[in-house]
Amino acid sequence: MPSSQTPPAGATAVDPTAVRPDIADARIIRVGPADLRATLAGLKADGFTMLLDAGGADYPGRDPRFDVVYHLLNLKPGAATVAAVGRPERVRVLCGVPEAEPVVPSVADLWPAANWAEREIFDLFGIRFDGHPDLRRIQMPADWEGHPLRKDYPLRGPARERSPRPNFALKSNVGAGTPASGRTAAALQKQIAAARGQAVPKDDAS
Amino acid sequence: MAVAELPGGQFLLAKLDDVARWAQSSSVWPLTMGLACCAIEMMTATAPEYDLARFGSEVFRASPRQADLMIVSGRVAQKMAPVVKRLYDQMADPKWVISMGACASSGGVFDNYAIVQGVDQVVPVDVYVPGCPPTPDGLLYAVNLIQQQIRQGGRGGILARA
Numbered sequence: 558m559p560s561s562q563t564p565p566a567g568a569t570a571v572d573p574t575a576v577r578p579d580i581a582d583a584r585i586i587r588v589g590p591a592d593l594r595a596t597l598a599g600l601k602a603d604g605f606t607m608l609l610d611a612g613g614a615d616y617p618g619r620d621p622r623f624d625v626v627y628h629l630l631n632l633k634p635g636a637a638t639v640a641a642v643g644r645p646e647r648v649r650v651l652c653g654v655p656e657a658e659p660v661v662p663s664v665a666d667l668w669p670a671a672n673w674a675e676r677e678i679f680d681l682f683g684i685r686f687d688g689h690p691d692l693r694r695i696q697m698p699a700d701w702e703g704h705p706l707r708k709d710y711p712l713r714g715p716a717r718e719r720s721p722r723p724n725f726a727l728k729s730n731v732g733a734g735t736p737a738s739g740r741t742a743a744a745l746q747k748q749i750a751a752a753r754g755q756a757v758p759k760d761d762a763s
Numbered sequence: 764m765a766v767a768e769l770p771g772g773q774f775l776l777a778k779l780d781d782v783a784r785w786a787q788s789s790s791v792w793p794l795t796m797g798l799a800c801c802a803i804e805m806m807t808a809t810a811p812e813y814d815l816a817r818f819g820s821e822v823f824r825a826s827p828r829q830a831d832l833m834i835v836s837g838r839v840a841q842k843m844a845p846v847v848k849r850l851y852d853q854m855a856d857p858k859w860v861i862s863m864g865a866c867a868s869s870g871g872v873f874d875n876y877a878i879v880q881g882v883d884q885v886v887p888v889d890v891y892v893p894g895c896p897p898t899p900d901g902l903l904y905a906v907n908l909i910q911q912q913i914r915q916g917g918r919g920g921i922l923a924r925a
Contacts, residue, residue, distance in 0.1 A: 697877075698842045705876055714876030 583628075583647040593652045594662040597627060601667055605629035605648055608668035611675060613682040617708045621653035623684055625661055627671075654684055663689040681706035788913035789819040791859070791906060794830035794850065799837025801864040801896040808899035820906050827853040832909065833886070834902070838866035839879040851886040859912070861905045862888040865895045 588596045609628040616622060631646040654661055663686035665672040675686045676695040683704035686692055694701060703710055769775065797805060809815045809823070824830040827850045839847055851860065862882050865871035868891045870880035879885060889912065890905040 696842075701841075710876070712875050717876075717880075 582644055583649050585649045585651065587651045587653070590652060590654060590661045593625075593650070594664065596650060597629075597664050598667060600629055600648055600650070604631045604633065605646075606634065607632050608664075608670045608674075609647075611671055611678065613678040613684060613706065615682060615706065615708045620655065622656040623654040623659060623682060625652045625654055625678060625684060626650070627652075627664075659684040660687055661685075662687045663692075665689055680704070683707065784914050787857075788910040790822075791818070791820045791832045791909055791913070792822045792824050792830050793820055793832040793834050794827055794854065795823040795825045796833065796847075796850065797836050798839060798843065799866065801836035801867070804896045804899055805834055805836045805863065805902060808902045813899040813903060815903065815906065818903070818906055818910065827851075828855060830854050831857065832859045832861065832906075834861045834863050835867040835882045835886075835888075836863045838871060838873050839882050839885065840877055841879060844879050844882075844885050847882065848885050857913075859889045859909050860886050861902070861909070862891045863902060863905070864892060864897055868893070871895060 586596065607630040609630050611625065611627050614624040614626060616624070627650040629648045629650065631648075633642050633645065636642045652661055659682075661684060663671070663675055665675060665686070666688070672690070673695055675689055676692060678684050679686060679692055680694040680696050681704055693699065697705065703715065807813060809821050815821045820832065831854070833851055833854065835847065851858070862868045866873060866878065867882045870878050874880070882888065890908050892901045892905045894901055
């Protein structure tokens with residue numbers, strides 16, 4: 558039996574809200590960058606005090622190309638017992654971001670948890686967050702070029718895209734090895750062969 | 764020449780080379796560095812069932828200044844590569860490197876932008892250990908190969924022969 562989160566057969570995942578307006582216990586709201594901050598601030602005032610996660614998505618060929626997704630949880634701070642909390646309410650906010658101007662307002666001041674999440678989205682999708690206190694890469698090295706989770710980013714990176722795959726089978730403890738240790742490894746191979754009474758291999762390293 | 768007096772007034776004569784290499788090969792101290800899941804097998808190699816201490820290598824040092832052996836146990840991310848290189852540079856000579864597992868040796872299944880395709884692009888590797896992950900026996904054998912190299916005056920030994 559398909560779960561409630563399974564998209565209908567034949568549906569393309571271009572716009573999640575078109576495929577499934579709501580998911581189980583999570584409301585889905587789609588807004589534009591202009592309304593994003595007001596929407597999120599309003600939700601926080603309504604009790605959605607916890608930002609579970611923020612992430613990005615890339616839909617090449619769609620306009621707007623990117624989505625920034627916020628997952629919010631209503632912790633019901635007034636509830637005294639577990640029963641009163643029940644199933645906490647969830648909201649998922651999707652914000653389309655155009656490729657030409659990938660900028661959305663930061664909510665790091667509303668939820669400190671958004672700080673690193675927004676840095677991650679910036680790092681991997683190249684979406685900038687206006688008003689973020691410290692917007693720099695968080696996962697890739699600081700001097701990295703490109704944004705790897707974009708669908709048009711080459712899987713092996715731009716530099717190695719056409720290079721052959723390294724071959725583990727060519728690496729040997731007693732034959733090849735790196736130059737520094739190769740000399741020793743070849744000598745070791747000779748000694749092992751001599752101890753076994755086999756023909757001593759030629760030293761082709763030098 | 765090294766001369767030792769045994770109980771009963773007996774002597775042992777040995778070449779200083781051999782004594783030094785015997786001591787050195789019996790105390791190959793690894794660096795405390797676990798990069799990924801191979802590190803779990805590396806820890807298992809120190810546990811009683813496999814007992815790396817039999818070969819004198821159970822003393823994992825938290826400082827590269829005190830370590831002789833770097834066990835690259837896992838995939839090396841592009842961001843981690845400079846750190847690995849720096850730790851290797853900080854280790855005092857003589858020093859050895861074991862590339863543990865498929866990822867450290869060739870990138871393994873991670874043929875992508877984020878992973879260095881073989882740690883031998885960053886530091887010189889003495890012994891490769893195949894496997895995903897290698898068994899603790901495999902790592903023990905790699906340590907044994909390093910010891911063998913040292914006893915035969917291999918690269919890096921304090922009294923290395925040419």
